[in-house]
Amino acid sequence: MKPSIIIADDHPLLLKGLHDFLSEKRFNIVGQYPDGNAAYNAILKDKPDIAVLDIQMPIMSGIEVAAACKKNKIETKVVLITLHREKDLYLQAKELNIFGYILKEFAIEEIEVCLNSVIEGKPYFSPNITQSLNVDEQADEKLKLLTPSEKKILKLIAEDNSNKEIAELLFISARTVEKHRSNIISKLDLTPKTNSLLLWAKEHSTFLI
Incomplete structure (x- = not known):
């Protein structure tokens, strides 16, 4: 059975676009949500394999959902999508043991590659952000x-x-x-x-x- 995936974004058009694209690529989308709190409740209730979350959402941000998942030892793998390139945000996200981090402007190009990597158990961090931030992965x-x-x-x-x-x-x-x-x-x-x-x-x- 294909891994179950939920997606969350507070922008209806972006949420629909992501849902339609991933469905077309035959990923198993089991839920879509307009805010972080709804997404987190779905994670608690349905235990999806992967949660693709916008970093900035009402009620609970993607970062806050990832933090709650880590704190409560929830096994759902979190992938964060963001418009922001700040290094502090990137490093904060990595501290939360997330499995993916991609920029919204490259989301459609990278989300398929990212999810296939996560499904194989390999974290995926967009080269577009690691290069632009000059992130030293070794450090x-x-x-x-x-x-x-x-x-x-x-x-x-x-x-x-x-x-x-x-x-x-x-x-x-x-x-x-x-x-x-x-x-x-x-x-x-x-x-x-x-x-x-x-x-x-x-x-x-x-x-x-």
């Missing part, structure tokens, strides 16, 4: 190895805080900060030179949200 993967505490320390390092200042800000000892620094250097696979961590943190500061 993104490395950051996933860090604990929340290590990410917080890395962000403070990027802001030119010393070990002593970081210790005071986080109410921990300077020795603990040094131990975290050593672990971060190891996880990021950096050479333990004096400035290697500072330079990496500054270069990738937009990932530290």
Whole structure:
């Protein structure tokens, strides 16, 4: 049986266009919804395999639906469609374990490729957005190895805080900060030179949200 898919967009014409296109391509569309709340209720009730969601929708945004799915360990794979190219939004979406991210202007060109990739269990992130944002996928993967505490320390390092200042800000000892620094250097696979961590943190500061 073909994987079940729901779609949600608050623009009726875009919703209909997406529905008609995917139906024509013989994808199994089991529901279409005008806002994020309706889509999330359908995810809870019907447990579709995939949910294609506009990022900006009334009541619940696509990001909020993805966050709720992650929090409640729902297995529906979320694909987000957006008009926006902001890196912060892209990185926030990736933190939510989404399976796809494409720009609306390329949606009809890419949605079929995206869904076929997701059906095979492979996440799809539009080259049109990763290239335009100059997204460093390798850095993104490395950051996933860090604990929340290590990410917080890395962000403070990027802001030119010393070990002593970081210790005071986080109410921990300077020795603990040094131990975290050593672990971060190891996880990021950096050479333990004096400035290697500072330079990496500054270069990738937009990932530290």
